[in-house]
Amino acid sequence: MADPRETEKRSPRSRAAAGLRKLSLAAADGDFLGSETELLQLLGVSRPTFRQAARLVAHDQLVEIRMGPHGGCYARRPNGDSVVRSAAMFLHLRHATLLDALRISCELDCFSAVLACENRSAPARGALETLVKALETAPDVGGEPDDCTERQFGALMALMADNPIVTLMHDVVARFLATDPASVALKGTPPMVRARRGAIARQGRAILAGDADMASAIIRQQFEAYSALIPVHSLERRLALEPLSVAASSR
Helix, strand or coil: CCCHHHHHHHCHHHHHHHHHHHHHHHCCCCCEEECHHHHHHHHCCCHHHHHHHHHHHHHCCCEEEECCCCCEEEECCCCHHHHHHHHHHHHHHCCCCHHHHHHHHHHHHHHHHHHHHHCCCHHHHHHHHHHHHHHHHCCCCCCCCCHHHHHHHHHHHHHHHCCHHHHHHHHHHHHHHHCCHHHHHHHCCHHHHHHHHHHHHHHHHHHHCCCHHHHHHHHHHHHHHHHCCCCCCHHHHHHHHHHHHHHHHHC
């Protein structure tokens, strides 16, 4: 019996969708790819089959179908922000926990720190130096959260890590945390705000010095500080922290 997946791959709809994706990726965002009649003739399929294929590719955000006098197919590119929002919502719907997100964020941040330490870009390092100095000399204004500073630091880490997969995963976790009430309440407490500021400054200094081990240690300390305040079962917390303790003791 034939595998249904193989049959689907060979179906006219799938071949038309693959052809339409190829046309879109070869064009620039917003380019006109052709009218419906032109494209179904080019792809060699019927109108109903073409419309099914076009809907599939539109779902991937690779084409936009426009109606009217200037209608037809136009090339599109996926919007990163919509991908991040959808992924964060998916995590909420799957009942991901704050501890889950912090654990993954810790590992992503450590990996980003390693990559950032290897980046010798003068403009990026100069921007990081400026941000670190501002944090080191800023007065304690009572512990108000400085999300702008954290976003600046996150953007610099993404730039210096220069890894689109890590950046996307980090953005998804950051969006999840920003929309999690427990995370917002936890991060907004004055002691945690001051701790975050100091940690960002120390982490930045370690990266500027090329000390990935020190940067990772600071990140893991922050994870432990956050997770210790989460009211979860002690066994769950111990299992979450155990790999970090092993990693710390091996250094």
